[in-house]
Structure formats: C-alpha cells, structure tokens
Amino acid sequence: MTPTRLRPPTMADVARLAGVSHQTVSRVLGEHPNVRDETRARVLRAIEEMGYRRNFSARALATRRTRTLGVVASDTTLYGPASTLFALEEAARAEGYLVSTVSLRELTMETLSEALDHLSEGGVEGVVAIAPQRSAVDALAELRHPFPVVVVGGEPGMEIPRVGVDQHLGARLATGHLLAAGHRTVWHLAGPEDWQEAADRAAGWRATLEAAGVEPPMLLRGDWSPLSGYRAGQELAGWVGRGLTAVFVANDQMALGVLRALREAGVRTPQDVAVVGFDDIPESEFFAPPLTTVRQDFSTVGQRGIALLLEQIEGRPASDTPRIAIEPQLVVRASTFPSAAQPEGAPR
Amino acid sequence: MTPTRLRPPTMADVARLAGVSHQTVSRVLGEHPNVRDETRARVLRAIEEMGYRRNFSARALATRRTRTLGVVASDTTLYGPASTLFALEEAARAEGYLVSTVSLRELTMETLSEALDHLSEGGVEGVVAIAPQRSAVDALAELRHPFPVVVVGGEPGMEIPRVGVDQHLGARLATGHLLAAGHRTVWHLAGPEDWQEAADRAAGWRATLEAAGVEPPMLLRGDWSPLSGYRAGQELAGWVGRGLTAVFVANDQMALGVLRALREAGVRTPQDVAVVGFDDIPESEFFAPPLTTVRQDFSTVGQRGIALLLEQIEGRPASDTPRIAIEPQLVVRASTFPSAAQPEGAPR
DNA sequence: GAGGTCATTGTGAGCGCTAACAATTCATGG
DNA sequence: CCATGAATTGTTAGCGCTCACAATGACCTC
Numbered sequence: 016m017t018p019t020r021l022r023p024p025t026m027a028d029v030a031r032l033a034g035v036s037h038q039t040v041s042r043v044l045g046e047h048p049n050v051r052d053e054t055r056a057r058v059l060r061a062i063e064e065m066g067y068r069r070n071f072s073a074r075a076l077a078t079r080r081t082r083t084l085g086v087v088a089s090d091t092t093l094y095g096p097a098s099t100l101f102a103l104e105e106a107a108r109a110e111g112y113l114v115s116t117v118s119l120r121e122l123t124m125e126t127l128s129e130a131l132d133h134l135s136e137g138g139v140e141g142v143v144a145i146a147p148q149r150s151a152v153d154a155l156a157e158l159r160h161p162f163p164v165v166v167v168g169g170e171p172g173m174e175i176p177r178v179g180v181d182q183h184l185g186a187r188l189a190t191g192h193l194l195a196a197g198h199r200t201v202w203h204l205a206g207p208e209d210w211q212e213a214a215d216r217a218a219g220w221r222a223t224l225e226a227a228g229v230e231p232p233m234l235l236r237g238d239w240s241p242l243s244g245y246r247a248g249q250e251l252a253g254w255v256g257r258g259l260t261a262v263f264v265a266n267d268q269m270a271l272g273v274l275r276a277l278r279e280a281g282v283r284t285p286q287d288v289a290v291v292g293f294d295d296i297p298e299s300e301f302f303a304p305p306l307t308t309v310r311q312d313f314s315t316v317g318q319r320g321i322a323l324l325l326e327q328i329e330g331r332p333a334s335d336t337p338r339i340a341i342e343p344q345l346v347v348r349a350s351t352f353p354s355a356a357q358p359e360g361a362p363r
Numbered sequence: 364m365t366p367t368r369l370r371p372p373t374m375a376d377v378a379r380l381a382g383v384s385h386q387t388v389s390r391v392l393g394e395h396p397n398v399r400d401e402t403r404a405r406v407l408r409a410i411e412e413m414g415y416r417r418n419f420s421a422r423a424l425a426t427r428r429t430r431t432l433g434v435v436a437s438d439t440t441l442y443g444p445a446s447t448l449f450a451l452e453e454a455a456r457a458e459g460y461l462v463s464t465v466s467l468r469e470l471t472m473e474t475l476s477e478a479l480d481h482l483s484e485g486g487v488e489g490v491v492a493i494a495p496q497r498s499a500v501d502a503l504a505e506l507r508h509p510f511p512v513v514v515v516g517g518e519p520g521m522e523i524p525r526v527g528v529d530q531h532l533g534a535r536l537a538t539g540h541l542l543a544a545g546h547r548t549v550w551h552l553a554g555p556e557d558w559q560e561a562a563d564r565a566a567g568w569r570a571t572l573e574a575a576g577v578e579p580p581m582l583l584r585g586d587w588s589p590l591s592g593y594r595a596g597q598e599l600a601g602w603v604g605r606g607l608t609a610v611f612v613a614n615d616q617m618a619l620g621v622l623r624a625l626r627e628a629g630v631r632t633p634q635d636v637a638v639v640g641f642d643d644i645p646e647s648e649f650f651a652p653p654l655t656t657v658r659q660d661f662s663t664v665g666q667r668g669i670a671l672l673l674e675q676i677e678g679r680p681a682s683d684t685p686r687i688a689i690e691p692q693l694v695v696r697a698s699t700f701p702s703a704a705q706p707e708g709a710p711r
Numbered sequence: 712g713a714g715g716t717c718a719t720t721g722t723g724a725g726c727g728c729t730a731a732c733a734a735t736t737c738a739t740g741g
Numbered sequence: 742c743c744a745t746g747a748a749t750t751g752t753t754a755g756c757g758c759t760c761a762c763a764a765t766g767a768c769c770t771c
Contacts, residue, residue, distance in 0.1 A: 036751050071486030073727035075420035076756050092445045101466045113463045113485040118449045137461040138419030241649035301589035384721050421757035424726050
C-alpha cells in the first residue's frame, strides 16, 4: 500500500497523513500548548505509523543549536579521567545534551588544537577540557575557539572558568592524618612536575608540615605509574630507620609500587612505614595492605563542570564563582592503621 | 572597519569578500581540483581574515551526512571498556568521524533503548555497542533503530555484526600454560553468568582440561570485583593440599583479591598455587607477585569495529566475515613462575 | 576562423526544519 | 446577532550549505 520510500519520512509526509500542516506536526513535537487534543492524537498516530524521527541537522540549522557539547581528554583509561568523563557525559545527558569526545594520547598544543578543530567542525556549542597538565591549560588559553570552554583541573589563577577537586585540601587531609597518628614527619612522592594536581598536592603537603613546624624532607617524583612508585619505594626504603615512618604518595597507582618495594625491602606497612595514597581507585581496598587514600567526588565535578559551561552557552544566571573547588574525603584503611588490617565483610 | 557582526560569517560573506560566488568557496573548502590557484588563494585569505568556519548543520542537512557515530557503553571506568572506548574514538576520528558517547550505569532494555533514542536524536549514522552482557545483546537485537549497529563482545551466533577478542582462545592459552607447567588440573574463578566473556572464558578453560583428559573441578563465580575475588580466594585456600595448585581467574581485578586471600591464608604464590588472570591491566605487573595474565588488543578491536560499521554506512566493500575474533596474548609473570619474581628494569 | 573541448565559475533549487506572521475558527458578551 | 479576542491552524521565509546544471572563456584542432 504505502509506497516504498528510500528516504526516511519527513515532517511533511507525516503532516499529509495526519491531514494537517507540517507546522502543526512541529508544534506537537515541540509540545506547544495550543494544539487541540484530537489533532495532537492524530499527529502522534501518524508519527507512530510512519516511524517518523525529526531530522537532527535540519532542526539544528533552523534553531542554530546543536545541543552537543565536546569533551577533550587524555589518559582516559586511568581511573580519574575515566570517572570525570563518565560524570560529564551523564550530567550533559541529563540536561538534554549530546557529548562528543576526543581522547588524546598526549596533550600538546598541536593535538589540543586539532581536537578543538575537530569538535568545532562537529558543531559543538561548548567544550569541557580535562586538562590536568599546566602546559595543556596554557595551550588552551592561547588557542582561539568559537565556543566557550571550561577546564577540569587547571591552576587556580587562570582566566578560563574551571572546576576541580581541592587538591590542596586533599593533601592536607592526608598529611594531617599521618601527623595526627604521631608521625614526626611525612615524606612525599609527588606526580610529574607539569601536572597541576601534582603541584597542588605537593603544596598542600608542604603547607601542612610547615604549619606543624616541621621541615619538609626531600621530595621524590614519579610519573603516576606503579613502576615509578616502585623505584621511589626502593629509595624510600633506604631512609627507614633514619626518620622515615610515613609517606604520602600522590596517587594510588604509585602507592601500589611503593608498597611492593617496601615489602621486598623487608619494611612492614604500616608498622614500620605508614602509606597514604590519593584517588581511591577500586583496587586500593585490596592492596597489601589496603590503602588509606583520598577520595574525589567525580560525579559532582561533572555536574558542576556542565553547569558552568551551560551558564555560558545558554546565558543562564551565572553562579558567583567561575572557579569551583570540590572537597575531597579521606578514606582510612590498613596502610596507616594496623587495626584495620582485615577487610570488612562488605567494605565501604 | 569591518562591521561588527553578531552572527558568525557565512559562506556568502566570504564569497563577497573574495569576489567570487559562494559555490567557489565551497569548492575550495571541498578541495575540488578545478579551481584556479589564484582564486583559491584569494578565497583562503578571505576565510582566514573573517575567521570563517563551515556550518556543521547546514552541511549535514545538504549532504544528508552527519559524519557522527554513536557509542553505547557501560562500566567505562573499568580498564577493558575504557580501553575499547578510547580505541573506538581514535579509529573513528582517523576516518574523519565524530563520536558521541552514552555511558550507562547498567545495560537494561530500558537504558539501552533510551541511549539509542538519544543518539538517534543526535543524528548519528551508526552505533557501536560495547555490550558484554548477554541480556544487553538480546535487548539490542529486539530494539528497532534507524541505523546500523555493531556489537563489541556479544555471543558468536548472533545476528548483529560483532567484533571481539577471542575469549575462548585466551582461556585456552591461560589454562594450557598452567597445564604445561606441570599442574595436574586448573581451577577457575569465572565472571558473572550473564557476561558473554565470562561464559567464553569458562568454556575455553573447560575445553582445555577436557582435551587433556582432566575432569574440570568445581567452578567458582565472582562479579569481576577484587572483593569477590578475595572471597573466592578464601574458599580456594581451603582446597590447597587437596589437589589445588593452579587457578585461572577470569580477570585481573578478581585475581588481585585471590592473591590477597591466599597470602593471608599462608598460601604462597606461585610456589603453592599458581595464578593467571585476564586483561593485563597496568597494575597487574605490580601485584604481589606480578601477575601472569592474558592481554587483549583493544586498539585492533576499535579499528575493526569502526571498519565494520563504516562498511554498512558507506557501503564499503564488505569484508567476508562480519564476525571478527582478535587473538589475545599470554603475558607470563611471576605468579606462575618464581623465576620471574623481580620486575624487569623497564617492563614493557 | 569555425567548431569543439576542457577548465573554471556562476546560478538556482532544494535539504527538512522552525519562526514569524496571517488566517481561520470558536466562544463570549453586549 | 455581530463585534471582540483568544485559541487553533496554515502560509511563507529563511537557516547555510551542496548538488546539478548552465554559462563563460581559454585553448586546440583541422
């Protein structure tokens, strides 16, 4: 009966079948109030019958809105970025936006520029950049883009609106926890110099020690990987018995390497050396021993990030602060207290 | 000088400035060969000067192509899905496509349906579903969608084109490795029943034992989490001395839990019990002891998945097999051989 | 030097939708 | 019973681009 059509049905086709004008179909779909119930029902039936779907491109062209946001990220297989990405997408979808992602192997001026171009070609209305490295943020500030950009991470003083977990506070929690447990001083294995988060955590660690009147010991550096933690752990093991009793490691993966190095060197955790990590990756609870660490609320990061971006896109009433710091939380486990050496039946 | 414009410049604006027709601008942008060099240069200069960017929606409307693909995924903070997602996006971008992602907390008929609707509204030309659960694949088969779909994972016999790592082979490699090392039998801690990968790995394990004339021991089940591995590990520890000397665990995270439970029970790995995992997450190398495991090549999965989808979208010459199985690789570490107990200087 | 070919550029008609406005219908009150 | 205005529906223009085709002119060939 119905002629076989190669093209998907258009609004006009639906209108014809329902015996109305295409504009009425548009009104039904747009949930415009001034449509008679009987008409609306007829249109909906026609839509159903033809399996009609509004054409995205035509709609976007007419409204000048694509309702699509872009996200630029790197290291998306790491827990932190992956969690942030997930949270951003979920928050955007809740607002009715689609998210197009570009995942980079490394964030340089060039790859970032290409990523923004690619997203721009894709008609995004705004972009969230998960840019934990300072260099990336700098690049972002220099690059011209025809849409608003929000940064997750980044440094406090920068121009671009940003959202992030308060890394400084997290480091203070971790370091303070160790001092409160009676340790005279706390060593620190930091992340790569170029990373803002690494810098903030190191600064928080230093500030806490100085506030307690303690001279900060030598700072070690890793690259976030378990291997770099393992190597630093070997070095740290050499300082046991010479004032080293506690280490604050800038992320959980490196802490894993530290734990292993200490164990191999015959150093017991937490009896000889207490260890605190950062991130609370799902595995941390099952390290040997389970790791005390700092948990970040990525879900909130995602929501606030999207909210900040939509403020600019939709001209929503801007919140007072375009720089949002979210509070992290200390999770205490056996790596700092022997009493928690056994995992509970149903942990956390 | 230039009048301040609220709207971004259009092709017509550029054409006017360059003293050509809008069609010539389109030709320059489309890299059409028949444009005089001098004209092309003039147009490019005008584009540069005005900061012109082609309007995505108008282009998509005229060409009936959005060059956007959708990806539906779940558990995107896990290593496997995150890696797959990354690989898919990278492969799609290499082909000039944009990727819109929907990350679900759980894959049910309802959430999947909503996800496909959301992507459909966003004008995607095709979708890759990372659907490791059987139920999800079933739901996908029932759902109507106006675009081609490719599944990553899924069961071998299904209708929808699929790509995936050969889980059965991976399990055979793992189990065979243990048998070759002299173990009489191999126990198995499987993943959730609903997961196709879990079923395939269990089947591969069973097949290898049966081929060796060994009666497979009782099968244990976990939910991929370290905690479930820990619990299973406690149970496994009870069988040591009664024929249990080797365990093939269906993923690395559960293996982490198993290792811990064994250690706490005073069982040594690998001297008393050898353990093999699956996935080769970055941490595996730093477990105590470093874990022998099966590595999956996600990058290839992504490339083949996108290729399969584009075959259908662009009507490219279809490869002979719409069901692609990629070979996994065994990575031997200390959890099965004491000789490999120390990590190398610069492990791969 | 007429006719033909090719390279180059321009013209006009949509793509399928929404926005603005015009037209129609219907209820209401004087 | 007609004026008045609100509710409902239709009509007409674009949105900014690409495609098909037409037009122009340069360059050959015989």
